[in-house]
Amino acid sequence: MGGCVSTSSSTCSSRSNGEKVSPECLGISMFSRKRSRRTFSDHVIALKHLSSIPNRIFTNGKSRTSCIYTQQGRKGINQDAMIVWEDFMAEDVTFCGVFDGHGPHGHLVARKVRDALPLKLMSFLQSVESKGNGSAADCCNENPGSEVVDPDKDQVNTDKVDTQRREAFLQSYKAMDKELRSQPNLDCFCSGSTAITLVKQGSNLYMGYIGDSRAILASKDDNDSMVAVQLTVDLKPDLPKEAERIKQCKGRVFALQDEPEVQRVWLPFDNAPGLAMARAFGDFCVKDYGVISVPEFSHRVLTERDKFIVLASDGVWDVLSNEEVVEIVSSAPTRSSAARILVDCAAREWKIKYPTSKMDDCAVVCLFLDGKMDLESDNEEEQCLSSAALQSNHSGIAAESDDGHNSEPSLQRNTTVRSAEENDIYKRAVAEADQETAMTEDQKWSGLEGVTRVNSLVQLPRFSDERQGP
Numbered sequence: 131m132g133g134c135v136s137t138s139s140s141t142c143s144s145r146s147n148g149e150k151v152s153p154e155c156l157g158i159s160m161f162s163r164k165r166s167r168r169t170f171s172d173h174v175i176a177l178k179h180l181s182s183i184p185n186r187i188f189t190n191g192k193s194r195t196s197c198i199y200t201q202q203g204r205k206g207i208n209q210d211a212m213i214v215w216e217d218f219m220a221e222d223v224t225f226c227g228v229f230d231g232h233g234p235h236g237h238l239v240a241r242k243v244r245d246a247l248p249l250k251l252m253s254f255l256q257s258v259e260s261k262g263n264g265s266a267a268d269c270c271n272e273n274p275g276s277e278v279v280d281p282d283k284d285q286v287n288t289d290k291v292d293t294q295r296r297e298a299f300l301q302s303y304k305a306m307d308k309e310l311r312s313q314p315n316l317d318c319f320c321s322g323s324t325a326i327t328l329v330k331q332g333s334n335l336y337m338g339y340i341g342d343s344r345a346i347l348a349s350k351d352d353n354d355s356m357v358a359v360q361l362t363v364d365l366k367p368d369l370p371k372e373a374e375r376i377k378q379c380k381g382r383v384f385a386l387q388d389e390p391e392v393q394r395v396w397l398p399f400d401n402a403p404g405l406a407m408a409r410a411f412g413d414f415c416v417k418d419y420g421v422i423s424v425p426e427f428s429h430r431v432l433t434e435r436d437k438f439i440v441l442a443s444d445g446v447w448d449v450l451s452n453e454e455v456v457e458i459v460s461s462a463p464t465r466s467s468a469a470r471i472l473v474d475c476a477a478r479e480w481k482i483k484y485p486t487s488k489m490d491d492c493a494v495v496c497l498f499l500d501g502k503m504d505l506e507s508d509n510e511e512e513q514c515l516s517s518a519a520l521q522s523n524h525s526g527i528a529a530e531s532d533d534g535h536n537s538e539p540s541l542q543r544n545t546t547v548r549s550a551e552e553n554d555i556y557k558r559a560v561a562e563a564d565q566e567t568a569m570t571e572d573q574k575w576s577g578l579e580g581v582t583r584v585n586s587l588v589q590l591p592r593f594s595d596e597r598q599g600p
Contacts, residue, residue: 180245185216188244192466195224195501199469200493201477203445205585210443210493211240211323215248219255224330226495228343230443232410232586233321233403239412240323242316247306247325254298254305255329295329296427299338303411307423310412320403320591322412325425326362326441330497333432335361335439338425340409342366342444348456350435356460358452361439363426365409368393372408376420395421402591415591432499439497445490446472449479459496464504469494 180186190199193214202208209231218225225248231240303325310318324341337345339362347359367373367383373393376383382396386404394404395416405413409422417423440455450458450472458475462468473492480489 183215186213187215188213190470192503194503195499196226196495196497197466197469197503198493198495199473200491201473203480203491204488205490207237208491209236209240209323210445210491211237211244212441212493212495213244213248214495214497218248218329219252220331222332224497225251225327226330226439226441226497227325227327228441228443228493228495229326230324230341230343230445230491230493230586231321232323232405233413235317235321236323236586238316239310239318239321242310242313243306243323243325243411246309247302247327250302250305251298251327251329254301255295258294258298258301292429295336295429299327299336299425299427303338303340303423303425307411311414318412319414322405322410324407324410324443327425328439328441328497330432330439330499335430335432337361337428337430340365340411340423340425341407342447343442344444344447345439345441346452346455347430347439348437348460349433350437356437356456358456360452361428361430364444364447365407365426366393367395367406367408369408375422376408379418379420381416381419381421395419397591400591404585406586436499438499439495440472441495441497442472443491443493445480445492446476446494448490449476449483465496465498465502466504468496472496 185193187193187196187198188211191197193216195216196214198212198214200208200210200212211229211231213225213227215225217223227244227248229240229243231237233239310316324339324343326337326339326341326343326345328335328337328345330336339345342364343362344364345361347361348356349359351357363369365372367376373383376395380398382398383393384396385391385393392406394406395408396402396404397416397419403413403415405416405421408420409424411423413421438459440459442455446455454475455472458472459468462471472494476492477489480487
């Protein structure tokens with residue numbers, strides 16, 4: 131069975147009181163073959179009503195099947211953003227995303243992409259599917275067991291759906307970058323964002339991503355041991371394919387002497403910006419020199435062995451391996467605390483491994499594939515706090531400020547009973563993470579002051595009239 135994001139029949143005339151809105155109010159219904167052309171004002175209305183959409187969370191908290199958490203690093207404003215949108219298009223469809231901004235306005239770019247990209251993807255999914263033999267509703271509500279299917283025909287249908295989904299991801303990313311270029315009040319010339327997005331529909335997992343944020347899958351092997359499966363590739367300039375494209379476009383790729391392991395993208399005529407990724411939204415100063423916003427696309431069929439998916443920004447992957455992340459999440463005392471504990475562990479590792487470097491921002495999404503969160507016996511207080519956080523998300527109370535301060539409400543620490551040893555370890559990790567966070571409350575964005583480990587951007591380009599061309 132499929133359903134709209136909301137079954138409310140109320141109109142769009144009044145939404146100032148936090149009332150839930152229906153997808154028809156956003157112009158994103160997935161069950162109509164004919165679509166009227168959306169205007170710019172329609173898009174603005176859709177964005178204004180995002181905070182009232184049920185089952186959509188973007189601040190620290192949990193949903194029916196996931197938990198998300200972000201923490202500011204020591205570079206200034208938290209430039210990471212994240213989202214989980216359940217009942218995306220239909221009841222069994224979930225959208226997840228993590229976006230890591232960089233540059234002076236990276237936090238604004240990441241939030242803009244977080245809000246606008248899911249709407250664009252939904253619109254393009256509707257468009258490409260309506261051009262096929264079946265409607266979008268048919269495609270979102272397949273029932274493979276309803277009849278005997280010819281294997282050859284089934285493979286053709288699967289390939290067709292894959293092609294449709296790939297096209298939707300490609301077109302939505304293209305439209306997103308085009309919108310950023312035309313934004314009059316958002317300077318994306320030397321600012322940008324990564325993006326890692328997934329759409330889970332039943333047992334099908336569709337992914338599109340750019341930049342160096344990463345997704346992994348925790349799965350049981352034949353020995354019933356939990357193993358980590360990396361779902362994405364870090365799209366950095368050190369990949370031969372990426373470097374070749376950049377060099378063909380007259381961009382330069384090389385590493386600085388004091389960080390020989392980090393390949394960066396540079397303009398042909400200036401030692402700037404030193405971008406540490408090969409694909410990103412924004413960053414239009416290097417878009418003519420090989421940096422692109424075309425996503426990599428993948429499709430995976432999930433099995434009963436697959437347990438959960440973790441999406442995270444590079445602030446986590448810089449200090450924790452895939453296997454360590456799986457171990458931390460799988461051993462969390464409660465599922466709703468898994469994302470927070472993972473970020474706390476990353477903060478501790480930053481202090482241990484790189485004591486002289488500025489810790490990067492961290493954002494984590496943990497999606498549990500069995501569709502369940504914590505048992506009813508879990509701490510009641512935590513459930514109440516998470517519920518309150520979700521209500522604030524839906525009502526728009528947790529507004530984000532442009533300066534990045536006080537924009538991400540945090541849940542109180544989990545008090546679920548643990549063993550004495552686990553409790554001591556966890557308390558130390560929390561205390562160290564809190565100490566790191568407290569030191570950054572009054573800092574402004576300082577990523578261009580020098581090379582830290584690892585800055586996404588080193589230096590802003592200095593263009594002159596005679597050196598603007600390639």
